[in-house]
Amino acid sequence: MLFPDYRPRRLRQNEAFRRMMRETVLAPDDLILPLFVIGGQDERNPIEAMPGQFQLSIDQLIPVVRGAHGLGIPAVMLFGIPDRKDPLGTRAYAKDGIVQKAVKALKDQVHGMAVITDVCLCQYTDHGHCGVVEGDRIDNDASLDLLARTALSHAKAGADMVAPSDMMDGRVTEIRAALDESGFSQTPVMSYAVKYCSAFYGPFRHAADSAPKFGDRRTYQMDPANVLEGIREATMDVEEGADIIMVKPALAYLDVILRIRQEIDLPVAAYSVSGEYAMLKAAEKMGWLDGPRVMMESLTAIKRAGADMILTYFAMEAAEMLQQ
Ligand code: PBG
Secondary structure (H helix, E strand, O other): OOOOOOOHHHHHOOHHHHHHHOOOOOOHHHEEEEEEEEOOOOOEEEOOOOOOOEEEEHHHHHHHHHHHHHOOOOEEEEEEEOOOOEOOOHHHOOOOOHHHHHHHHHHHHOOOOEEEEEEOOOOOEOOOOOOEEEOOEEEHHHHHHHHHHHHHHHHHHOOOEEEEOOOOOOHHHHHHHHHHHOOOOOOOEEEEEEEEOOHHHHHHHHHOOOOOOOOOOOOOOEOOOOOHHHHHHHHHHHHHOOOEEEEEOOHHHHHHHHHHHHHOOOOEEEEEOHHHHHHHHHHHHOOOOOHHHHHHHHHHHHHHHOOOEEEEOOHHHHHHHHHO
């Protein structure tokens, strides 16, 4: 297979050949759209560092989710922005909490769309951490019950799947048990298992008003330098009963996605986070990059690395392009 006998360009010479040789094909089925839901009526607040993304009140959320469904996107991931915060994040597991209300409305009004809920406390706690704070520490075990209550309240509201993103140890076991005990043995858990302590979450924390008020998340989210630790995290969550394993962020962690895909035989999700979206949108706005092309190239790379599904703020734009 050496030149001049072999010529790789033979198979690239026209679009038909290129389509036939394509190893990775992106489809709307691969995409999950993250959405921010806020109380009130007619709220559609643009998120500054995420052009095209909004904090939406439930009445505004419904048509967006209908639109996503129409484009063939199978699922949305909901993040709630509560009306008030307190030390224990009680609005995260309130029956009339914002996510609980949004899930109910979506399940009533948009048929055939899977609704996944982010399970965490950081948007709901006044200190902005993902668990219960004791002094200057985040108390792992004291957080588990609250996370399980949050997941259960989402399931009771009708959520099709719950996705814990807090990074407390043992939370999948606790959530699985809480769901099973209350008759939700059919509700899958998508675990943010391999979640790094990343500066790429910056725009999200503005959007969700969830930045920690003191310290950072380094004692619970993973060190970006580590990959073996990620395999341990993923293996643990598989044993605890997770149904889907997520890697997050995506673009700067393609090697991690590949390793997890090789080590774990569950479906793998990758979360292309707010900062990844912001980077591409900013460069496009400056006229420095071709927005649609870098979007498709990035999403294809995440799938090529081994992701079975991709959470991305580009879901609508990408699905639209894929329909043409
Ligand atoms: C909540 C959570 C975060 C993201 C998803 N769930 C923020 C964080 O951990 O600080 C980030 C998503 C994004 O940046 O798009 N724990």
